[in-house]
Amino acid sequence: LGFQSDLGGISNEIKHLQSESMLMSVKIKNRRAVEDELKKLLQNMVVSDALIVGICQEKVSERYLEYLRQLDEKIKFTRDQNPFNESLNIPPPCETAAAQDIEPQLERLRLKAVAKVRAFLLEQFSTLRKPKTNLNMVQQNILLKFTRAVEFLQNHAPAVYSEVKNAYAETLSQVHTIVFRSYYSNMLRVKTPGVAVADVIAAGDVFVRETYDGYAEYAGVRTKPSGATSFLGLGQDSKPKYTSMYSPPIRKGGKGGKTDNFISQRQAMLGLPDSKPLVVRDSTNYYFECIFRSVQKHLMDSATSEYLFTIDFFPQATNTQNREIFNQIFAKTLSLCLENLENYLYNCYDVVALLLMIKVTQSHQLIMERRRVPCLDGYFDHINMMLWPRFKRVYEHNLKSMENAINSTNTLGPIDIVQPHYISRRYAEFTSAVQLLSSQLQSKDEMLGRNSIALREQFVALLKALASQGEKFRVLTTEKSKLIFFINNFDSVLSTFSEVKLPKESPDIEYFESLLATDTELYIEAELLDCYGRIINFVKLQEGDDSQNPAFDEVQALVNDFNVNWKSGLELLNSAVQTYFQEDTSVSVLKQMLTQLLLYYTRFLDVAKKFGYDKKVTGLVSISAIMEEIKTKT
Numbered sequence: 240l241g242f243q244s245d246l247g248g249i250s251n252e253i254k255h256l257q258s259e260s261m262l263m264s265v266k267i268k269n270r271r272a273v274e275d276e277l278k279k280l281l282q283n284m285v286v287s288d289a290l291i292v293g294i295c296q297e298k299v300s301e302r303y304l305e306y307l308r309q310l311d312e313k314i315k316f317t318r319d320q321n322p323f324n325e326s327l328n329i330p331p332p333c334e335t336a337a338a339q340d341i342e343p344q345l346e347r348l349r350l351k352a353v354a355k356v357r358a359f360l361l362e363q364f365s366t367l368r369k370p371k372t373n374l375n376m377v378q379q380n381i382l383l384k385f386t387r388a389v390e391f392l393q394n395h396a397p398a399v400y401s402e403v404k405n406a407y408a409e410t411l412s413q414v415h416t417i418v419f420r421s422y423y424s425n426m427l428r429v430k431t432p433g434v435a436v437a438d439v440i441a442a443g444d445v446f447v448r449e450t451y452d453g454y455a456e457y458a459g460v461r462t463k464p465s466g467a468t469s470f471l472g473l474g475q476d477s478k479p480k481y482t483s484m485y486s487p488p489i490r491k492g493g494k495g496g497k498t499d500n501f502i503s504q505r506q507a508m509l510g511l512p513d514s515k516p517l518v519v520r521d522s523t524n525y526y527f528e529c530i531f532r533s534v535q536k537h538l539m540d541s542a543t544s545e546y547l548f549t550i551d552f553f554p555q556a557t558n559t560q561n562r563e564i565f566n567q568i569f570a571k572t573l574s575l576c577l578e579n580l581e582n583y584l585y586n587c588y589d590v591v592a593l594l595l596m597i598k599v600t601q602s603h604q605l606i607m608e609r610r611r612v613p614c615l616d617g618y619f620d621h622i623n624m625m626l627w628p629r630f631k632r633v634y635e636h637n638l639k640s641m642e643n644a645i646n647s648t649n650t651l652g653p654i655d656i657v658q659p660h661y662i663s664r665r666y667a668e669f670t671s672a673v674q675l676l677s678s679q680l681q682s683k684d685e686m687l688g689r690n691s692i693a694l695r696e697q698f699v700a701l702l703k704a705l706a707s708q709g710e711k712f713r714v715l716t717t718e719k720s721k722l723i724f725f726i727n728n729f730d731s732v733l734s735t736f737s738e739v740k741l742p743k744e745s746p747d748i749e750y751f752e753s754l755l756a757t758d759t760e761l762y763i764e765a766e767l768l769d770c771y772g773r774i775i776n777f778v779k780l781q782e783g784d785d786s787q788n789p790a791f792d793e794v795q796a797l798v799n800d801f802n803v804n805w806k807s808g809l810e811l812l813n814s815a816v817q818t819y820f821q822e823d824t825s826v827s828v829l830k831q832m833l834t835q836l837l838l839y840y841t842r843f844l845d846v847a848k849k850f851g852y853d854k855k856v857t858g859l860v861s862i863s864a865i866m867e868e869i870k871t872k873t
Contacts, residue, residue: 444652659731667735
């Protein structure tokens with residue numbers, strides 16, 4: 240019993256010791272918590288001499304930011320209503336006598352720090368105005384280091400913060416405006432002259448003759464007298480050897496040169512949408528779309544850099560506030576760019592430049608999306624709303640020129656049965672330029688398809704009006720001569736499409752191939768009727784619904800006539816084709832013509848055989864003899 244009593248006492252003692260130990264642990268923990276909070280209180284309630292000297296006497300530098308951090312913590316602590324754990328039951332610092340004692344001193348230090356930071360930042364902003372200052376380097380290497388100073392102003396001097404923010408925005412606004420105005424002015428000095436308002440598809444003969452040297456080679460007419468000046472103010476030697484602003488140089492015979500087509504040349508000069516901005520170092524001239532791309536690229540890079548910098552430099556600003564800061568900085572610059580573009584568009588009649596600028600704008604929108612920088616979204620929308628309506632207006636301007644020319648064909652120069660009219664090539668160059676470039680756009684306009692159909696219909700109507708004009712002046716006196724005129728002009732259009740590598744599935748190619756095939760068949764029929772009319776009419780009569788049994792003498796007379804005249808007829812056909820068509824076309828037409836002749840003769844033999852005359856008539860020319868002669872001609 241005594242032993243059990245001793246064990247029970249020991250057990251109770253152990254329990255008591257455990258309870259005491261736990262109680263002591265809680266007390267130590269609470270005392271340490273109170274110690275930490277009191278230590279925090281004492282540290283923030285004491286303003287050291289080093290902090291006072293640092294805030295008041297030292298210059299603003301990276302070291303000065305540490306003083307700002309300490310001062311920021313003390314100010315926030317003394318104004319905090321509940322900085323301690325509620326369970327500790329410690330009164331807020333703002334209610335303590337110590338806080339009330341140091342509040343005036345902290346306020347004086349706050350005012351001093353705000354004044355020094357304000358002066359420092361404004362001084363740094365003023366350096367950005369100096370010529371040839373590298374903005375990005377100053378922003379990244381200097382200003383970003385003082386983001387804590389900007390936060391200090393935002394937390395403890397909102398009015399001064401707004402002043403500094405507005406000063407920065409105003410400074411950068413002036414800097415960017417000056418830079419872009421100067422850059423654009425310099426680029427305009429090397430701008431290639433644009434398309435004149437009169438330089439439409441159906442431009443008058445006098446204008447085209449005086450503006451493009453290629454007109455003489457293409458149309459086979461006399462150029463203007465030496466020493467005269469052209470419409471664009473260029474001397475005789477400086478006129479482009481083109482037929483329009485959209486064409487490559489042409490070679491004799493009306494076929495395009497072997498050089499890259501004009502669109503490829505302009506796209507090569509334009510470069511990639513993300514290429515570096517142009518720098519004017521020599522006398523190289525650039526089309527306006529090159530200047531536009533360069534200005535836009537410069538603007539995108541500046542806007543991206545500035546937008547990302549403002550996010551970092553004003554870290555507590557919301558997205559809306561960041562957008563407002565950016566708009567403050569770039570509002571004048573964007574207005575300047577839009578004004579410059581508007582001034583150009585007012586007198587712009589170059590569809591290639593317009594389509595290339597639309598293409599560049601779409602590409603730049605994608606680039607900014609990939610950068611995840613939305614600050615230029617509205618600007619790009621505005622650009623598109625300026626470019627598309629102008630393109631439509633210029634397109635309709637050219638369409639209207641075709642409509643007007645139908646009623647004034649006497650202004651379109653001489654009409655030749657052999658040489659394609661210069662309007663045909665100008666139409667083909669304009670159409671192919673629009674189609675090639677519009678096919679590269681990411682978003683297209685349904686208007687293009689409708690206007691393309693209207694344009695080619697007006698072109699065909701204009702050719703018919705020119706044919707009537709030719710008839711009036713006794714150049715195209717027969718239906719056959721009109722067919723030759725149409726064939727040469729349709730062939731010219733298709734040749735130009737081929738030169739610029741317009742896709743074969745293009746509706747315009749299909750349309751003109753169909754017209755060319757139809758008129759070629761009609762011309763071949765007309766030529767064959769002139770040389771072999773008796774035998775062809777006989778075949779058609781016998782194959783028709785009103786056919787009658789022919790007399791043997793009639794068939795024999797036809798055989799005799801063909802036997803005597805078939806070779807001379809081939810000579811006449813060959814001579815006519817060589818006279819009326821260019822080399823490549825003449826070969827194709829002659830092959831079709833002789834093939835059609837062979838078919839007619841074969842059908843004639845079938846008719847003779849049908850009535851049993853094939854064994855009775857004498858002097859039949861064999862198919863093999865005709866084919867052999869055809870081989871020599873082709």
